[in-house]
Amino acid sequence: MQEKKNFGKKGLTKKSENIAKWYSDVVLRADLADYSEVKGSMIIKPNGYAIWEKVQTVLDKKFKQNDIKNCYFPLLIPNHLLKKEKKHLQGFSPELAVVTYAGGEKLSEPYVLRPTSETIMYKTFADWIHSYRDLPLKINQWCNVIRWEKRTYPFLRTTEFLWQEGHTVHQIEQEAIKMALEALKWYEDFYKDYFAISPYVGIKSEQEKFAGAKTTYSVELVIPNGKALQAATSHNLGDNFSKVFDISFLDNKEKKCHPFQTSWGLSTRSIGGLVLIHGDDSGLILPPKVADPQVVILVIADKEKIQSEKIKKYAQKIYEKLNKNGLRVKLDIDLKYSLGYRINEWEIKGVPLRIEIGQKELKGKKIKFVRRDTFSQSLVFVEDLIIKTKSLLDQIQKDLFAKSEKIKRDLTVEVNTYQEFRKISQAQKVFIRAFWCEDKKCEEKIKQETKFSTRVLEMNKVKENLKGKCVHCGKPAKRKWLFAQAY
């Protein structure tokens, strides 16, 4: 028997032993991605891309419902445009890739490959916007972006990645803030409802916010090793860019004003978070709402060929029934491989529900279901096929979310003293919730001393006005922030 390349006899690294190695193993062996000859870039394979298409479908529908129009701006950004906003340039300049030759000639001005599109877009917005009637302007693009990172991991940090970037322009700042918060909510809901992940959602510190933003809102995932993964951001840009790029409009009293802007994005990094949070020692676990297939039907061969054919036909019927009822199903009748090998393969690929059909099932009118997340088995009457499949998939989706909530809860620690902070941060990686005076200097020192950076001020704590003391300097602090080590 020929063995498929990515599928040796050797098991995966254990997740608890070495999550980084486990992660690379799973990404490769579940056929999500492959390494490429381009340093730090990856190839997104069909299994990985199918997840991205699910993300696109869900978010794109949400955008369209909210009257956000898709468009496409150039990949290349003239150097002088990127230079216009100083903080923005500073933030991105170490990561830029630069085109210096094109069409056989040295370019008189180099082009930068977009690390994000604020500058190229906003230059054009200045031409598009003249009157308050042109507002709000709400657009989005699905595209590739390039950020030259030193240390890269598939999905989590690659020199090229795919994302969507929404950009809006509003007459008044309140509208822009509302928009930024709305986008944040779409992301949060997406993670909860589809990826079955319970994230932290809040405001970034001044130090950690997007280069050029007034406020950055962020969705942060708690990885099972206690590290934090920034999984989507939404920025209130204020009138910062609109002043720099001279975007202005006449209001209904013919007064010239600078509008207020937002930008917000979610990328293929989200897939990395999905793998890290739900996967186990047997490989990937996909939440039913984004899994394709959701159900795999395994035909178990019989010694007698005629019996095997009967089983196949029976399985085919089951397949068609599920398919007709809108479920995403795969029928595996590839009897060349051993049953153990095939089970192993579907487990690595994370298909949420497995149905096994052999001689016993053919005769007994009962079907064996195996859940990927718990490995628990159940026998189901054929008559209950659809209802049971649907309820099991629902249950898996819910249980995965509950599991993610537990991870988040278990890996979050409230801390009152810096001694505790240091002790805990040395012992293990967790999210630490602690009072902070919101002074940059304390933040920097904590990061230097513990490697823990501020992640977010949770949304429900923004308006708190407590009488606490900064965990580092002891000065008055009104609110508790979340600290963690970035993935």
Added chain:
Amino acid sequence: MQEKKNFGKKGLTKKSENIAKWYSDVVLRADLADYSEVKGSMIIKPNGYAIWEKVQTVLDKKFKQNDIKNCYFPLLIPNHLLKKEKKHLQGFSPELAVVTYAGGEKLSEPYVLRPTSETIMYKTFADWIHSYRDLPLKINQWCNVIRWEKRTYPFLRTTEFLWQEGHTVHQIEQEAIKMALEALKWYEDFYKDYFAISPYVGIKSEQEKFAGAKTTYSVELVIPNGKALQAATSHNLGDNFSKVFDISFLDNKEKKCHPFQTSWGLSTRSIGGLVLIHGDDSGLILPPKVADPQVVILVIADKEKIQSEKIKKYAQKIYEKLNKNGLRVKLDIDLKYSLGYRINEWEIKGVPLRIEIGQKELKGKKIKFVRRDTFSQSLVFVEDLIIKTKSLLDQIQKDLFAKSEKIKRDLTVEVNTYQEFRKISQAQKVFIRAFWCEDKKCEEKIKQETKFSTRVLEMNKVKENLKGKCVHCGKPAKRKWLFAQAY
């Protein structure tokens, strides 16, 4: 009244007078695209991108039905990979854009921005393919590509454009040929069924084929000025790339073989063809199957405010009825602008069907329909709203296709002598069908002397074995080819 920027009082250039100028006018004023600061790159605006999304939806469904999986390969191609296939490199090297700096450092090997992805993909296919069981491999990607063109036009030829590129690998050549022809058929059907365009479809000459292909099949559009627009291509690559990139598999007798490959693509250029073929002196005309909206409802204001409100409510009802029946409708109640201005705007944007609702319609229970393609008007009883709207949209789709067939027929001339060929090609741009000996030298001379290049040998003429004489050299020629000037 504030005037929208792209919408001055001045009319469009007449299509018959200066199609190039007319084209730029329409693209800008229908808000399909805008120029950018990046030389030769365009911004695809929401109206243009919506058409591209329709293309994507139709083709992507077709791909998935045929078990072609989407994936994503890196934008950047290491120089040495591109160099591997000599003809391929030669074909693309004048158009390459090159990244030489990244992450603050000069790169030891420059990266080229993909002009197409054969080389980066096939390098990896060699790792993925080992056994006949790994075949066929059928993938596709939707992405941006960069080709540094000197003369550029929005959609038709830009330094960056969007496309899909399908790539397949097969055990035997017959399968690859079948696949290449199948993709060609998808493109042809797409142009006919959705874009309402009747194209020429056939084989490219050796000289004009894709750099590195064994055979190139092409879809060519006849532009109303008689020029040819290559609008999609499909390549049988033979085992040319598989040998160069050392892709091989063991067949079922354990013999090592090189597989056979195809690649095929359709780009945002298709939108340029759509504009050129259907548009008229009043602007864009969109075929109902790709138009969004398909119907615009214009509310005509009454002098009395109360009456106007009644009309609006009535129009809203009509809107909801159409919407519920699956039609893409837009309700225009923006009474700030004059009726003439609003009509003008929707005509420029090419909405296939306009419904006008004013005081007369409110009272008379009849609704006024105006077709964008013919400007013909009809009064429709409210009871017939849905059936009439659907039948009119169907009719517009059919009539546009018939119009495109007529353009093609009228602009194709059969020619027997080179004297005729020269005379006609000097007088006007048309497609010329003529015997050609299939010798490269004749082809080159014809091109030098007339600017007419071979477009395709039509599919239904591939097997012809006539006793003709080459229109240029008089030597025996078996088949008639199509010649035209490229757009």
